[in-house]
Amino acid sequence: MVTEGGFAMGSGLGKLEVLLVDDYKSIRDKLEKELRGLGLVVTTAGNGVEALGLLRSKRFDLLFTDIVMPEMDGFELCQEVRTAPGFQDIPIIVTSTHCDTEYVMKALRLGADDYVSKPVDYELLKQVVARVLAPTLPK
């Protein structure tokens, strides 16, 4: 489904699958709604461990994760993803409040590609998702 405000993913890419990871349901629900609004197919997980399980079970085009979570936090998740065989190359967007620049810098060093602050600004989210999916060199 291609939405008016979302991505025109008409170039044979099909639906893009995003894995959304956040430990708080209310925030996760809100993010899920926003991501769906962009025309993405969303699967959710409540922490890093769950997310890794899902990443192993199917292919995702994008990982969108909170940083502070129980069980396995966003730092560990980034590290695991970048060292695990099979899905090292998945783009990762981390999200946290604007106060958390130290966490964001750490997450970037550990393998995250981009960052959106919470509460999420719809336009910015669209911009960040678009750029993280854009390849550095044309294929």
Added chain:
Amino acid sequence: MADKSEQSESMLVRSENLDQLLLLAGEVIIVSSNLGLASRNARGLFERSAKVDRETSDMLKDLADSTSDISSKLHKLVQAIRTVELKDLGFRARRTIRDLARRTGKRVRLEVSGEDTVVDKSIVDKLYDPVIHQLRNAVDHGIEDMGTRGRNGKNEEGVVHLRMYNGDRDTFIEIEDDGQGVDFEALRRKAVAAGVVEEGAVFSEQDALAFMCLPGISTAKEVSELSGRGVGMDVVHSRVAELGGTVSLRSTPGKGSTFTFTVPLVSAVNIMDALVVEAGGTMYAFPIAAVLSTMSVPAAQVRGAMDKGRMVKYLDGYVPLMDLDELLFGRQNACWDKDVSLVIVEHKEDRLALRVDSFVNPQKLVIIPIDDVLDIPEIAGATLLGGRRLGYIMDVAAVVDNALHKKSARLDLAAEPRPTAEPAAAAPSPLPHHEEKPAQSTAKSAAEAKDEQVVESREFLMEIERLLPSLNQALFALEADSSSEAHMNSSFRLMHTIKGNFMMIGLPKGGETIHSLESVLDAARSRRIELGAEAMDLLLDGASYMEEALRAKMAGVWEDKAREDLIARSAGLLPAKTEETPAKIQDVANGEIVLSHEAAFRLNIHRKRRVPSYRCYLEFDSGKQPPYLVACMIYRRFCELGDVLGTLPALNDIEKGAMDGKMKLLLVTALDQDLIAKALESLLREHYGAKAFELIRVG
């Protein structure tokens, strides 16, 4: 403001209760469909002029039984939903005592029991102040200082008990201290001096309490900074009384005092027993508790004429008599020469007889607040009588005051109540609505978007309400075992999530304040600092701050402000940052990239292997994100193409914020120059706000 009142009406509901509610709703549907069947049967019998058969009669009886069963279940369930546990009060009490002990230098231990005691949601918030104040009194005026306690053979550590428990209809809250007790003799002398009691008269515990509860009376010789802030027993007493509760006192000089607050378990405001009357064609309900008597007297027993004020004999005196319809609406249609039906009501010392047309049976009523609809002080609310007719619930205090003390002007007839108003629609909806909208409907109306925002914001607010008790619990656990990694982690995560929710409800300054506290916990869990008493004080003060902000925000009176004192205390606890001067914005256009030793090594190897190197200069507009973050993202992109040997400003400085949207990078790559120049330029212009881009081969 719509959003204010909606927020103040929301509450957390346990999901089991909702499940039960759903089950009951299911039962209602079944009963109603059976009722339809029974009514068709009965109709058929009636049309054939047949007698009611056994089947139909049994069916109707069953239906009547189930209906009454369901309604009583529903009533109980709604009451249960409206009750909340007093956990928060326990946490607040602990923080208060902790704080007081710290400031008075007394040693005090608080024992709390019965935190699972429940009270009506409408009462709980109003209960905090009087209880907390009484706890302050207990420490401030009750518990003696350590020296005195030692001299009197008492343990130096004073003990305050906060006991909470439920009775059948009431909730009890006891605050007991093992301090010096109430000085009855001093109080008695004061009371005598004030002319409240006579010298030599009996002066009981309850007399002492009553005297203490008069405005401006306090036994403390000096007004203390803590409890003597002009809020005395009188305020405690009146706050409890406002909730329909009472205060009682037991005290033994030298041994200690116990104050007991008794408050109704269920808010009396919503369901009440009432006497229903009709006057001037309208139905009115009087709360049974305020009605002394109903009677019907011959016209001859009414004394006085219209202008002089009528009186009627009641018991051994005369009571002023007024026509209810006339009192409310100024209509003089009453007939005074037949038997007169009267309701005698009482408020405080005053009695008043009201003439009505007729009495209807006493019944249980559900009150629907109508403050905004009708501005008549004598009318407290509306209710549906017999399920159909709208009736008004009288505020007896206002009726009596206005009738006897002539405070009110006559009401305008235009304000006559209109039973056409749809009262059910005025009833507040207990739950936020969830409306799943299809993703296509991106063209939301502004009003819809606003509604959605209100619902969302309320959800995050309720999330904070749900998380705060857990945070309190985690912090107290952490205080008891300040090296526990588990407690540190859970406190940290809760703090972080609450911060996120503050941001979500549009309180970024509050969020920043909480962030400073979170940093303290983060430093502790990564073993950069030890959590001492000072840190725990700070964290608990932080919890109080969040609670205060939450309550005020819910009441719609919170203004987002950073708490500089908390932020400063947090900063003071964190390890002094290696005093680096904050990175300065540099003159990138004219400056040169400085290579680290490692980078200089690598550059020479690249040259030896004849891999070309490029210098890129670019300017970008980072839009809604801070420039230094976008600069880091751009740096990542360059790294994908080859070896980035250095940047200007240096990456270290960029991370510290030295970035105004201009940067230089030194890239070594074997890729085709044309290809990377084109690809980078279009990528950076399209996605990273690049305005100027230049890629020059330098080696």
